[in-house]
Amino acid sequence: MTTVPDLYRQRAEAGLLTPDAAQEDALPELERIRAALDSPPRRGLFRRAPEPPKGLYLWGGVGRGKSMLMDLFVETLTVPARRVHFHAFMQEIQSEIHRLRQQGRDDPIAPVAASVADSVRVLAFDEMQLTDIADAMIVGRLFEQLFARGCVVVTTSNRVPDDLYKDGLNRQLFLPFIDLIKERLVVHQLASDRDYRQDRLTGAQVYFTPDGPETRRAIDAIWKDLTGGQEEALTLTVKGRALELARYHNGVARTRFYDLCGRALGPADYLALADAVRVLIIEDIPRLSRRNFNEARRFVTLVDALYEARVRLIASAADTPESLYVEGPGTFEFERTASRLREMMAEGWGERT
Template identity: 45%
Template sequence: MLKKSAVFTAPRSQESSGLLLACYQDKVAKQHIHANAAQLNTLQFLQNLLNNLLLNIAYEHASTLEKLWFKRPEACKSLYIFGGVGRGKSMLMDLFYQACPILQKRRVHFSAFMMEVHAFTHQCRQQHISDALPRLAKQIRNSVRVLCFDEFHITDIADAMILGRLFTALFELGVIVIITSNRHPNDLYQGGLQKEQFLFFIKVLENAADIVELSALEDFRLQQASTHKIHYCFPLDAYANAFIQHHFDSLTLCAPRQSVVLEIWAHHITLEAVHKGIALSSFDELCVQSLGSADYIKIASLFHTVIIANIPKLTVAMRNEAKRFVSLVDALYEHKVTLICSSAVPIIEIYTEGDGSFEFERTVSRLIEMQSARYLQTALSSRQL
């Protein structure tokens, strides 16, 4: 599942002290972000973790004689960062990840990680292996020392029951985990079935990690949003139809619209048209049928531009469709896909009540950011690599 990495030789602690602040200040100087006190406070927790981690690794690699002269550093604790959408959690974790000199590290979106976990446990069941989770934890530890999870959330009882055992094993093996989430651990599984099964995981997490709230007041993605509705059109009318047609024609040089059937993980997904990295589809095709994160990640990896027509105003009765739309937007966002769409309502009104409406706030924030000039430039740059 995970690639093996080279062994790390730790630098002196003074070389890493203040490193994250310097990286943050560089982003401010380049006007990529605005300085924010709440972010700086959270950044210090990440810096302390980095300092302590490097001291621990240096101690582990010291000779027996050197260990007689130096006191063993405090054990590293993991870090769980929570707060509202668009407050900078992922950006701060990325600063840590990029600056951390340890080669045995991995950053992964939580949905993608859980897909790997389920695939591994399924394979073990087929081979009649009963200790899948301890085995998986050892495999992860053989490859990584630091594991960064973005957008941690729990909506499935199977995931809730797995996580306690898996994370207990990871922590016991010395894996340092950094997590970003929109919710405090106590609020991760609101309204879920058999919540008592999840309480064990919460206790494990609180014992092994510092819980830090990033309490910035503003959604910084909103500040980046373009003032022009270039890639998002509402309401659904004749103009919206022309909007979708215009974008497809201009991007494909008027290529014919011929449907294509993709086979992904035994699913058959019909796309209205495909042409050289551009896919045209509809909300019904992508979110009404029973697709999952694996399907959306595959689509995001195949196409640099996705055009989605006819996104409706989602109601309480469309909870499953809303959940799939969240997974779809997450996949497109993580892969820096350019998104063009037509909808019945403005972005902030797509799904405002019902189960999962809190989690949908992240999707709203991401949809807004995906209209920004900065995101579109990043998407273009990643396409050219």
């Protein structure tokens, strides 16, 4: 049996993580859940199954190690568990609800929750946040069903529970879910002063030009360092449309210019993207002109969204920011985009106060 503190200590001794007091303060909460789930059931024909332990809502600033602690926790479990990004989980739930409604089910939430609870004891969510009204309107009833069926939820978030779905449409209908979170999960702040994701990028080159094999190797190395070589797809639902990021892990996404700017995407898509990721790697930014003006216009909108959300940007491009768009309508406006790109290249730019 390996406990969560044991595994944390082993990784620290092997130099795979840097000991952090705030992270160590969270270990007893994760170990409490692991130990309760690992306890053998009481024997006897009429003995009731033990109550599941309270889950955990681990929140704090970006890059503080929340996802790493989640990975350690899941690794120590001996019961069926699923580790999944919250956005991806809710996308699956919405798809299954839609399928059952097409079959004539008036209230499909109960069978959907039953299917989830039959497959896992623990749901480990990364980055719980809600921006979609469709998710917000079902999440309370869904999680009531999951808790009633004995599921234990452990989740990370960048927000305190009271700030979930803040300023969202019909938020008053969502408030009971916040109360449910506080009732069924221990809320613990990971109050580390260090942003370990930023630490990895300290002093590192983040804008590469020109494109070529050497640039691709350099970005591959950054990607591997930030994600540990792991990746999965992340699907964001924006106004009923699906925006898929094929390569994503732990708040870091990697994509190509034309996947974001060569498609008919708009401000809402880029705002949702900026809200969902903390580091974005964009490859193969071409020289822009009146010939590909629509792509240039979308790129301006994308950079504005990333800049306002203070998303860390890593990019490979055909030229320097000032030389990307020198001919065509809007060249004067693009000067602001070039300036913002320069500012986003500065060391420590993405750090949040």
